[in-house]
Amino acid sequence: MKTTMTPGIELRTSPHVVKGNSVERIMFHVVLALLPIAAFSVWQYGVSALTSLVTITLVCIGSERLFNRLSGQPSTLSDWSATITGLLLALSLPPAFPLWMGAVAGFVAIALGKALFGGIGYNVMNPALVGRAFVQAAFPVAITTWIPAFSPNRFSEFAPTTFTAPLMMPPDISVWAKQALDGFTGATPLAIWKFDNVLATPADFLSGSVTASTGETSAILILLCGMYLAARKFLDWRIPVAILGSAALTALVFQAIDPNRYPDPLFVLLSGGLMLGAVFMATDMATSPVTPKGVWIYGALIGVVTVMIRYFGGLTEGVMYAILIANALAPLIDQVTQPRVFGQVKAAKEKKA
Amino acid sequence: MSEATLQPATPSAAMIRTLGILSTICGVLIVSAYQITLEPVAANKKIALERAVFKVIPGAHSVKEFDATSAGIQPAGAIVPEGAVKFYAAYDQAGALKGIAAEGAGKGYADTVRVMYAYDPARQVITGIGVVSMRETPGIGDKITTDPAFLKNFVALDVKLAADLKALANAVKTVKHGSKQNAWEIDAISGATVTSKAVGKGINASAQKLLPLLVPHLDKLQGGK
Amino acid sequence: MAASSLNHGQKQPTNMEEFMEGIWKQNPTFVMVLGMCPTLAVTVSAMNAISMGLATTFVLVASALLVSLVRNIVPSQVRIAAYILIIATFVTVVDYAIQAISLAVYDALGAFIQLIVVNCIILGRAEAHAAKNPPTRAAINAVGMGIGFTIGLFALGSVREILGAGKLFGIALFGPDFQPWVVMVLPPGGFFVLASWLLLFNWLDSRKAAKAQTEEGRIHA
Numbered sequence A: 001m002k003t004t005m006t007p008g009i010e011l012r013t014s015p016h017v018v019k020g021n022s023v024e025r026i027m028f029h030v031v032l033a034l035l036p037i038a039a040f041s042v043w044q045y046g047v048s049a050l051t052s053l054v055t056i057t058l059v060c061i062g063s064e065r066l067f068n069r070l071s072g073q074p075s076t077l078s079d080w081s082a083t084i085t086g087l088l089l090a091l092s093l094p095p096a097f098p099l100w101m102g103a104v105a106g107f108v109a110i111a112l113g114k115a116l117f118g119g120i121g122y123n124v125m126n127p128a129l130v131g132r133a134f135v136q137a138a139f140p141v142a143i144t145t146w147i148p149a150f151s152p153n154r155f156s157e158f159a160p161t162t163f164t165a166p167l168m169m170p171p172d173i174s175v176w177a178k179q180a181l182d183g184f185t186g187a188t189p190l191a192i193w194k195f196d197n198v199l200a201t202p203a204d205f206l207s208g209s210v211t212a213s214t215g216e217t218s219a220i221l222i223l224l225c226g227m228y229l230a231a232r233k234f235l236d237w238r239i240p241v242a243i244l245g246s247a248a249l250t251a252l253v254f255q256a257i258d259p260n261r262y263p264d265p266l267f268v269l270l271s272g273g274l275m276l277g278a279v280f281m282a283t284d285m286a287t288s289p290v291t292p293k294g295v296w297i298y299g300a301l302i303g304v305v306t307v308m309i310r311y312f313g314g315l316t317e318g319v320m321y322a323i324l325i326a327n328a329l330a331p332l333i334d335q336v337t338q339p340r341v342f343g344q345v346k347a348a349k350e351k352k353a
Numbered sequence B: 001m002s003e004a005t006l007q008p009a010t011p012s013a014a015m016i017r018t019l020g021i022l023s024t025i026c027g028v029l030i031v032s033a034y035q036i037t038l039e040p041v042a043a044n045k046k047i048a049l050e051r052a053v054f055k056v057i058p059g060a061h062s063v064k065e066f067d068a069t070s071a072g073i074q075p076a077g078a079i080v081p082e083g084a085v086k087f088y089a090a091y092d093q094a095g096a097l098k099g100i101a102a103e104g105a106g107k108g109y110a111d112t113v114r115v116m117y118a119y120d121p122a123r124q125v126i127t128g129i130g131v132v133s134m135r136e137t138p139g140i141g142d143k144i145t146t147d148p149a150f151l152k153n154f155v156a157l158d159v160k161l162a163a164d165l166k167a168l169a170n171a172v173k174t175v176k177h178g179s180k181q182n183a184w185e186i187d188a189i190s191g192a193t194v195t196s197k198a199v200g201k202g203i204n205a206s207a208q209k210l211l212p213l214l215v216p217h218l219d220k221l222q223g224g225k
Numbered sequence C: 001m002a003a004s005s006l007n008h009g010q011k012q013p014t015n016m017e018e019f020m021e022g023i024w025k026q027n028p029t030f031v032m033v034l035g036m037c038p039t040l041a042v043t044v045s046a047m048n049a050i051s052m053g054l055a056t057t058f059v060l061v062a063s064a065l066l067v068s069l070v071r072n073i074v075p076s077q078v079r080i081a082a083y084i085l086i087i088a089t090f091v092t093v094v095d096y097a098i099q100a101i102s103l104a105v106y107d108a109l110g111a112f113i114q115l116i117v118v119n120c121i122i123l124g125r126a127e128a129h130a131a132k133n134p135p136t137r138a139a140i141n142a143v144g145m146g147i148g149f150t151i152g153l154f155a156l157g158s159v160r161e162i163l164g165a166g167k168l169f170g171i172a173l174f175g176p177d178f179q180p181w182v183v184m185v186l187p188p189g190g191f192f193v194l195a196s197w198l199l200l201f202n203w204l205d206s207r208k209a210a211k212a213q214t215e216e217g218r219i220h221a
Helices: A023-045 A047-070 A081-092 A099-113 A127-138 A174-180 A189-196 A202-207 A219-231 A238-257 A265-270 A274-281 A292-312 A319-336 A347-352 B002-006 B012-056 B141-145 B148-154 B193-221 C002-009 C015-025 C036-041 C046-069 C076-101 C103-112 C114-118 C120-128 C135-165 C187-220
Strands: B062-069 B072-075 B085-091 B097-107 B112-120 B125-133 B173-175 B185-187
Touching (some): A081 A274, A099 A127, A238 A274, A265 A274, A274 A292, B012 B112, B012 C103, B072 B193, B112 B193, B125 B141, B125 B148, B141 B193, B173 B193, B185 B193, C036 C114, C046 C103, C046 C135, C120 C135
Antiparallel strands (some): B062 B085, B085 B097, B097 B112
16 A cells, blocks of 8 residues: 655654554545535435445445455554445446346445455546446446435435345336426436436525436535545545646536537536545555655546546546546556656756766 | 477478478368358358348238349349448348338447338338347447337338438437427437437438439339349 | 487377377467467357367367378478478368357358467477377377367356356357356457456466475475
């Protein structure tokens, strides 16, 4: 595990008392920061979201324990990383995602995304996104089946898809969803924009009444929680800033080219999983670059790729693949952006001399 | 490599002779395999073709293969004339022309989508489609064979020729889901637009080429038992 | 020829050992990881996998037999050309044969039937085994290799068909409500399943090795 990245060197007189940030402490605070988002989503989607969050997190923890045992290593549950993977995964999936598919996603996330590489710190890509990518490819219909937020019966009634029997196809919920909330179309703002060219307003996003994955509707809450983590130096603020900045800039360029076809930057920032991805997923320390310049390149890449996939790809949302691609490139970015060691002269200059 | 050093000079004639003999043996093997399988393969192909045509033209009893060229239409022979478009005429039990089937191909999401469509010469419409081959995503693209709303497009898809008989009066076009207005438009499946478009493009390209060649000579196909 | 002297140096393997070599110790799919192109491409169903396996086995056995028969008259300078000629011949034969047996299978396997020509298992066996052994031994070894390859393909094809379609040999296993895992019939599914099998075999292997070591240690102690 690459530990914290405290920039700069502090020069002080003795005594030098430094309380370092341990992995456990950082991870624990990330869990704390995720809790308000999870709580908000439960308030929005009711018991379906709650069961999904709990189940997927427990599956991730269970899988982590299983692989610890299989590889004969001590338990790594206390570092909270499996809990974070579970929470993030559940937050990035639709609230009524069948539990058995969620369990598959959780297991794949830990097995394929983490254990296979050797556990925490060795994984190349964000485990939660690996799990999500797998179920996106395996169950393309279920992962784009949405339920309305704030339906009146949300605390007493489960979505019909939640308790789908394992290996079975979830039932069609269009009738149930319409009855749960009048006028519900079952499409995300990104899909409505892409196929019908209708834009959701910022007010829709801020009130959380749009159709989305469990934890993707509360942009302000995500930003606040992110700010808390950044203020306490538990995450690198430059990554979300670079992602959101480059996404907004790319959107701005396209809007300037054709304002009728491309939406405004605010829509791009608020819709889909960009906020959640930028603040909580792309900032995973093991899978993002460590050099100061590299962090900016990494973030900018995610922002641009996300917008490109949304505008020109077959899918409506591209954050997941953008982050996975950037994750894979992170070691390369690190390599080409190595800062010069102090006192070392550039090779070219050396030749001249 | 010990052999090579022991006998450094293999005469060229020996090499050529060995390869020559071997080639002859292999040639005999290949040709005899071809001859033996010729009949069953042809029978298999006929059955497969009939199955595909009968699926889009229900009630058909026999199928004949034709080539349409600018010089007219003739039964398909061993030599395919240049610029020929292949089509199949289906006849019912009494030997009357039941319908015409032809193949169209369009680039889909994963690979080329090949469809067989049925053309009703009397009404100048397409009356059905069947997929010959595709590799589209299961559960999404392959809905073109199952989605009832999509298949409804092909109950009577307008492919009327323009007055000069040179091209279709209206090109067959796949439109966005829910926006079909004319009889020559195909309403795409929402979420499988690329595959739906491939079907439309394939049919359009094939019909644009085939129908101007075919329609002036339709009478030759009647009673072609 | 280096390999052959090695072979002759040790004692001749029995026919049974010859046969089992391809099935277990040198399994083309799980141990040698050869012929990956058809392994990943056509194994979307158990039927496809078995058809491909049998087609490859036929080519493998027939070409091993012929290569072994002509091994003493083909000058080594032109042997590769000769082997490829023989292999291509049998691939053409099997191509026609499949068309005659079932067009559905022929369409499902597509270009991968013709690509058997360049399957490295076949040329590899011709060069490394058939060219140095009498026809019976070559044929027995080739049958084992072919069956080993077929087992490998079937292992992938069955898992991919069960998860990807809920069926095995086209028979539905879980009823009409089964949710297909679409990814399993797509190319990534092939990689996932192959990786899982390799993982399983290597894990079993390393466990066996570890056990053997501890036992040996005990004996020496």
